[in-house]
Amino acid sequence: MTTATETKQTDRLAVGTPLLEVRDLHVEFRTRDGVAKAVNGVNYSVAAGETLAVLGESGSGKSVTAQTIMGILDMPPGRITQGRILFRGEDMLAMKEEQRRRIRGRKIAMIFQDALSSLNPVLSVGYQLGEMFRVHEGASTTWA
Ligand SMILES: Nc1ncnc2c1ncn2[C@@H]1O[C@H](COP(=O)(O)OP(=O)(O)O)[C@@H](O)[C@H]1O
Ligand SMILES: [Mg+2]
Numbered sequence: 091m092t093t094a095t096e097t098k099q100t101d102r103l104a105v106g107t108p109l110l111e112v113r114d115l116h117v118e119f120r121t122r123d124g125v126a127k128a129v130n131g132v133n134y135s136v137a138a139g140e141t142l143a144v145l146g147e148s149g150s151g152k153s154v155t156a157q158t159i160m161g162i163l164d165m166p167p168g169r170i171t172q173g174r175i176l177f178r179g180e181d182m183l184a185m186k187e188e189q190r191r192r193i194r195g196r197k198i199a200m201i202f203q204d205a206l207s208s209l210n211p212v213l214s215v216g217y218q219l220g221e222m223f224r225v226h227e228g229a230s231t232t233w234a
Contacts, residue, residue, distance in 0.1 A: 091146035093134050103138035108179065110159070110198070111135040115173035117154050120166060128154045132173075153203075160200050161190050196226045 099105060117129035129151040136142045144152050157163045159175055161182070175182045177193055185193075199222070202208035209218055223229040 091132065091144060091150045091152060094143045094145070095136075096141045096143075097137075098139050098141070100139040105137070105139040107138040109136050109138055109140075109177065111174075111176040112155065112159065113174040113176065115155060115158065115175065116171045117151070117158055117163065118169055118171055120169065128168075129158070156200055160194060160198065161187075162200075192226075195222050 097105060103109075112132055112134050115129055115132045116127070119126040119128055132151065132155050134142060134144065144155070146152050154163065154168070158168075158170060159182070163170070170183065173183075177198065182190060182193070209215060220229070220231070224231065
């Protein structure tokens with residue numbers, strides 16, 4: 091797994107303010123066939139105004155790292171065995187679920203690769219995108 095970064099001006103936070111830091115993250119899965127070490131010591135950081143691209147071959151742990159950051163890793167079978175995830179300097183792994191929920195969706199969001207399994211075919215895409223704003227921002231369901 092390797093990373094590349096680009097920086098742009100931001101009107102919210104000073105460029106370069108640390109936002110997200112992944113420190114020595116290790117994640118494994120306990121399966122019937124043994125322990126699969128999916129993420130082994132990943133380190134990266136993203137600052138305000140930065141775009142970070144993570145590249146790596148299939149199965150190198152990109153998605154599991156992202157799921158761990160979002161707090162949506164299936165545990166079990168997943169297990170975080172080592173590492174820290176800092177959001178604006180605070181350790182997300184030590185946060186209460188309530189605090190994490192306030193960050194997830196509002197401050198950190200994830201766009202899933204597989205539209206067929208992440209979107210519900212009986213609801214419009216607009217409705218499903220709007221859900222984030224209804225849940226986190228208290229937006230109404232009426233269209234302007
Ligand atoms: N629920 C799971 N149970 C067991 N192994 C898993 C599970 N999810 C992911 N893995 C394994 O973790 C490794 C990393 O997977 P993943 O993060 O999806 O790779 P990438 O996104 O880089 O293609 C792979 O070996 C994958 O098989
Ligand atoms: Mg993936």
